[in-house]
Amino acid sequence: MTKEKDLLASVSDVSTESEFFSPVPKGYKKGKCRYVFVVGTVMSGLGKGIFSSCLAKLMQDKGIKVAPIKLEGYLNIDSGTLNPFRHGEVFVLDDGMECDMDLGTYERMLDQELSRANFATSGQIFSSILNKERHGDYLGRDVQMIPHVTGEVKLKLRQLAMETDADIVFVEIGGTVGDLENAYYIEAMRELAYEEGSNSSCFVALTYILEPKTLGEQKSKAAQLGIKQLMQCGIQPSIIACRAASPATEKVRQKISVYSNVPFERVISLPDSASIYMIPAMLREVGLDFEVARLLKIEDRINLRNERKAWARWCDFSDKMSKIDRKATIGITGKYTSVRDSYASIINALEHAGIALGCDVKIKWIDTTDVTDENAAGHLNDVDGIIVPGGFGTRGAEGKIACVKYARENNLPYLGICFGFQMAVIEFARNVCGLAKANSTEIEPDCPEPVIDILPEQKKIEGLGGNMRLGGREIEIKSNTLAWKLFGKADSVRMRFRHRYEVDPRYIERLEEAGLVFSGKAPNQPIMQILELPGHPYFFGTQAHPCLTSRPLKPQPMFLGLVAAAMKKRYPKENLPERIETIKKA
Structure with missing residues (x-):
């Protein structure tokens, strides 16, 4: 056995006599x-998540199996209660994990379904360690940031590598080098690279080149x-x-190369x-x-034939x-x-649908706290649609209902998502059902x-963290409805949810008698999950979050329908919705 193998074996030992502690999965x-x-x-x-996902995509195109993970410094267990x-x-995620928006970037770019194994917070790490300490797993050791916290981080990364059988694990560290909350993540990276041996790791530092308008030139000192701060770690x-x-100049790249011991060809420019x-394409170039x-x-793991096909697509x-x-x-x-990132997946889903339909989708932001009938x-x-x-x-709810009313009465294409689905039901009940x-x-x-x-099962739940109706669930689709047509005449589809409230089953019959159609529901439960209004150009709502599963090469059907209807409104003489059928056939 080589010395490197001895090292990895020894650091996995749990002993009160040893200073090493680096658990390795069996x-x-x-x-x-x-x-x-x-x-x-x-x-x-x-844009660390964007960079990492794009680089991971290029490696994936070559037939190399990749697994991303985002490490966050905050003490929350997940992102579910963050403002x-x-x-x-x-x-x-499909397994119900509420996580950082960067996981959406990874899923979209890689067209890969991720799980809770692809996301970690300091809260998760510390909680796991404290549970193990109470269980007696540390054999009398005084539990410390090093080696126990860093050891837990390394364990999570190695577990992900094993569970996914990945060739490369892409690890994104949230925040910036020098932040107190991510210092132990960076130390864990250093330890892992040392333990795994030569050629095991690649460190990519994203930095920013300042260009003050008063100077009119790029400055690289910051x-x-x-980068020096990273090297000091x-x-x-x-x-x-x-x-x-704008593109980093050759002079700036040369300076950074000299002061950071990185070959010039590996100091790349990544402008906006x-x-x-x-x-x-920029990274590939x-x-x-x-x-x-x-x-x-x-x-030797690269499959060039696979890459040519993937890159052609x-x-x-x-x-x-x-x-x-x-x-x-x-x-x-x-x-x-006021914060566009609050609706990142919706923005992306609109872009995917727009590209597929040859439409430049512009977004108008409307604060519903200011809207009335x-x-x-x-x-x-x-x-052209909302x-x-x-x-x-409660804040802004009546404004949303006013928007629903305007869309319904004025034949404006409408898509209600989760709360928007519920607001559509309320508006219809008030103004159509009386x-x-x-x-x-x-x-x-x-x-x-x-x-x-x-929801009945939510009535006994206390607290707010991670206990909603979360994750991927099946939806039964009613035949000969708009939903049925949008999803290619499928009997059921899988979508992701995040809600506590539902349409009260006592009102379903009355709503349907007035003309509302519930075209999707939960299997074996009276939980309404998709609604539509026949005779309207496009009045559609879902309790799910369809934007979460939209992909660049696989636009989400509900967004395709909305954009097509919006185009039809703007260009009434063109038979634009036929483009959707062309996409589904392809």
């Missing part, structure tokens, strides 16, 4: 999986200092990606892009994918982006409109006509 084989660590310097918000104003949208970057508003879907393969010594998608010949404006009517027309008369997205609580006092018990606990009420 059956883990050193050398099979490689690790790419992506960290940020200078500032947050550089969208502070942290953007909560992305829900980037140099940020014992980590030598393998690749440096220079984010900037009009679309994240252009970034894979500079040969970053093959450079990573060489650094990790996995050239991506190029077809890119070509569609350049051939867009129509436009439409969709209004997003919510209460988090009286002024709704002023907010909505210049849009979305009422998910949300919670139930003037209809409401949701979430908004008005003692309302006399609770057409929306809390």
